[in-house]
Amino acid sequence: MHIVVCIKQVPDSAQIRVHPVTNTIMRQGVPTIINPYDLFALEEALRLRDKVGGEVTVLTMGPPMAEDALRKALGIGANRGVLLTDRFFAGSDTLATSFALAQAVRKIGETWGAPEIVFTGKQTIDGDTAQVGPGIARRLGLNQLTYVAAINGLDLEAGTIAVARRAEGGVQELSTKLPALITMLEGTNEIRRGTVPDVLRAARAEIVVWNAAAAGITEMTLCGLRGSPTVVKRVFAPTPRATKAEQVEVKDRPFETIADDVMERIFAAQPALEAELLRTAAGY
């Protein structure tokens, strides 16, 4: 079976800093990582492949340096890496991104066999939209399974898959037909360490690099800025509140005294709260 996993190289957001004066992102020296949510998708794909055989192709769209993310994925055990990179993709919003990725998945299918499953993470840590997975599913006509916590059954002969997915207020168990798109929930598995042969192979493996034309994309008006219905008008830091926090005196005071002071001020600010707490404490 053929599985495609879409991943994204993202800045390690824990290390992003904002310039205090200009409010711009200071990118210098911020390391990049594979979007952590995508690793759950990659691991699930590798597990399925190990169980039933086949290949895992990892796909990413990004600048040339996104090749690093693919190489990491190969080192973890993926069979093939495809980098979709073209200046025409710059400025893509989620709709334009899903268009380009869907076209690339189509091309991957033509080249190495149509995938039974396309995986993505549930969202990225930089965009946090969770929109691209459903976008790819819709464009390719794949059955959409988002927030999947577990794959309960896979029958390649019948072409069916059963999953448990996070739903509102519970877990929904679904069955559907392949091909399907799965966005994988976090915490559902643990990414493996690559084997030594995989890591060695990854270092010298050839990454497939496609520009728009190579991926079979001809409608350039659907790509990048031109293909994006949304536009970011401005980026800004939130305005601080006019008044800063009222500070509780702490110097030379024991913690008990500070705590009493804090409690009194909380009740002074929220008189109704004290009454409510007392009612609750009294066992109502």
Next chain:
Amino acid sequence: MTTPPKPAPAAGSRAGMKKELPERFKSYQHVWVFIEYEHGEINPVSLELLGEGRKLADKLGVELAGAVAGANREGLHAVAVEAFEHGADLVYVVADPILEHYRNEPFSQVLTELVNTYKPEVLLLGATVLGRDLAGSVATTLLTGLTADCTELEIDDDRCLAATRPTFGGSLLCTIFTLNTRPQMATIRPRVMALPPRQPGRTGRIIEHKVSLREDDIVTKVLRFVADRDSSKAQLAYADIVVAGGLGLRSPENLQHVRALATVLGGDWGGSRPLVQKGWMPADRQIGQTGKTIRPKLYIAAGISGAIQHRVGVEGADLIVAINTDPRAPIFDFAHLGIVADAVELLPALTDAFRKRLSVNRLAG
């Protein structure tokens, strides 16, 4: 798997980007809220969005409509009544046995068909697992713009929706427009908008829309639904009192002090994003932009620095108390009460203080 927002264009360049709206979209009018209705209940986020949608509709001088789909016609009519009392002027109701449980395929078809038939200019959905699953499909089918997890919605001078959301991992905010397509779609997380007051007796129009769906055409089947046990994690977003910890707690064991104070106060507890990333607590306890948004009466942040992504998740609290050893921590910029102290030491003292106060009064009472 998503794209970071584009950098802000230079000042003045937006006029060039904002082309005339194509003729076919000019008839798009009114503000819509997709109402989540499952297992016989309305998701509270839908009522919160009706409150916000009302403001947008008033500003535009148009009507506010709800759209709801399900199997039980009577239940759906009760939803409509609830929607009217929370600000809707009309509700589109789609009743069909196929819509008993949420599934992407039939719900996407229904919402897409409603949009194409009645043409709203703004469509809001909750940024829940259901709302995100649905919005992504529908926006792609309609080839229109969708902005996720908005924290603020405005109507600009050109009658366009200005959707503001955190960006770059929550370190900055950005305002996003949908230029030349309609509807302008946005998702908003639960508790980001305040629940509007109910107006008993307020009524509106119900418009029943028939769809022709056949179960045989829907390949995805629901095998089973296992409801969550009524655990506190479902209630964190709606708790009246929340105590949360951050990296200032220094070790995962010290989260016990957060839980202890929350217990004494009869509230719930959570933490900032780094605690999830470090594996100190499960993701459903995370408070902030990418976790839960809360609007409690009292929020106590212990050892949390207050990055923007955290701030947007707690700003709706009535009273924010911050404990941090760093007097320059950004949390003091938006907290109401600040204590420059070690949370690990102060939390147990606070727990004792509240416990004493509440138990003394119980004896006295």
